[in-house]
Amino acid sequence: MTQTKFELKMGGATRAAFGKALVELGRENSNVVVCDADLSKSTNTAGFAKEFPERFFSCGIAEANMVAIGAGLASAGKVAFVSSFSCFVLNKGFEQLRVTAAYPQVPIKVVGTHSGISIGEDGPSQMSIEDIALACSLPGFAVIDPADEVSMKSLVKSAAALPGSVFIRAGRANAPVIYGAEHTFEIGKAIGLTAGNDLTIIAHGLLVAEALRTSMALGAEGVGVRVIDMHTIKPLDEAAIAKAARETGAILVAEEHLVDGGLGVRVAQSVTKSHPCLMDYVGIQNTYAESGSPEAVLDKYGLVARDVTAAARRLLARKRG
């Protein structure tokens, strides 16, 4: 079901929705356990810790150890969530994710908050711009980046029920509301948000809202832009991509991640197998960002609707020849 108008009212942060989902999961299933590495107030696992102290493991500032402890808990049959800032849990815990979870096929649920550059003031050491690339390189992992609170809450629940491993990416900043409370989500199933046959924009996370702004702006000029929320980056909804390639002939991918190794490359790989088409990419270009307000940083590093719209216009021009 597509729409043409999105209000994009500011909602809460996806990390807050993660925290709420965890508490509900804790109530529904006594097998759910949570590990955190001295960031429970920031990741929002603190709510779970308060209600289920005996099922919460505060691992100290020791992310690699935390990941392997989570794998141990999961091996013993627990539904084990491990959480920290995305950059720390993935970069510091990567070898452990590989060898104690992915390789032996132990299903671990990894939630990295404060992803992307929209954390703002803390700067690059706490920003995560390579997490999608890393997580996608773990065989068997599902990789999910929800765009708003409603989709986050639902997808965290689905992730807990999934038999395999999952990486979920959450943001620090408040995210615009895209979905109504009753909307349903399925891991691996992309969501077409707007209809249009001139161009497709595929986005995940915070950039879904920016893509919608572009779609509305170009729509006012009579250009039909199809926006797809690719909340699941792996496994990829290749049918939705092939259909968009066939029907619109041009795909722009927008993401708060390095263009290297992000969703863009994965979509490109997919269309080369199905229906090669014109493509372009909005993302972070071969650099680390810097400190600043989230708005200023997103603006400087080219991740706002203005940048998506400009890239869309360039792609449309190429399509017209």
Next chain:
Amino acid sequence: MATLTQPQSAEQLAAVCKTIRRHIINMVGAAKSGHPGGSLSAVELLVSLYFGGQLKHDPKNPEWKDRDRFILSKGHACPVLYAVMAEAGYCPVDKLNTLRQLGSIYQGHPDRRFLPSLEASTGSLGQGLSVALGMGFAARLDKSPSRAYVVLGDGEIQEGQIWEAAMFGAYHKLDNVCAIVDYNKIQLDGWVKDIMGLEPLGDKWRAFGWHVVEFDGHDLAKVDAAFNEARNTKGKPTCLLAHTVKGKGVSFMENNPKWHGVAPNADEIAAALKELA
């Protein structure tokens, strides 16, 4: 203020500490975010290094090959480092209040791309000791008198890499490296003892082969003596366990985990500055 890199009298050093604390409050206040608690706890440690004659450095020649190296491994406490470096003459005092703004040399965590006189870009905890040991090894190879100092957080040393580095430093007898633990007993989520206690901490470092000195990290004379002891200890690296108070100098911030990563509002800034007048 003139640059103060020569050894100072006790009164002068105490006055510098107050100045640095005021900068920290003003910077974090202006930025409306940042980490006051762990910046305030490390003031005497950095002032003794940069102004008390402990660190051999020259703000006019930051690339001097034989300079001592300083790394703030707990990079979130960068307000104290920026304030000290600015007062020492490395960078402008009047820009301190641009902390955390887009393009500022005073980034949210130490970033060498913006401030090249920093010895390391830090912010991801657990890595500074290893880098300091690498610097110490390079000095040994170059027959340089250069020493490396690294300030670690007590929460930070929960990272496994710290203990890999500790083993390395003792095994290689890197006595030109000095680790300083800002032992303020508080980390992000709360008290260290309630998250993952470290005691007996001195015994841990000793078991790893380090010379250990424990002292009150806010007593400038004791801090000075500890750095002297570290320099005079040969054949093994030294770990200074500086017992400190998170938020030191601002009564309502002291020993309160809340002030790890929260900026004071206008009223709180005024109250803090009054205490630091």
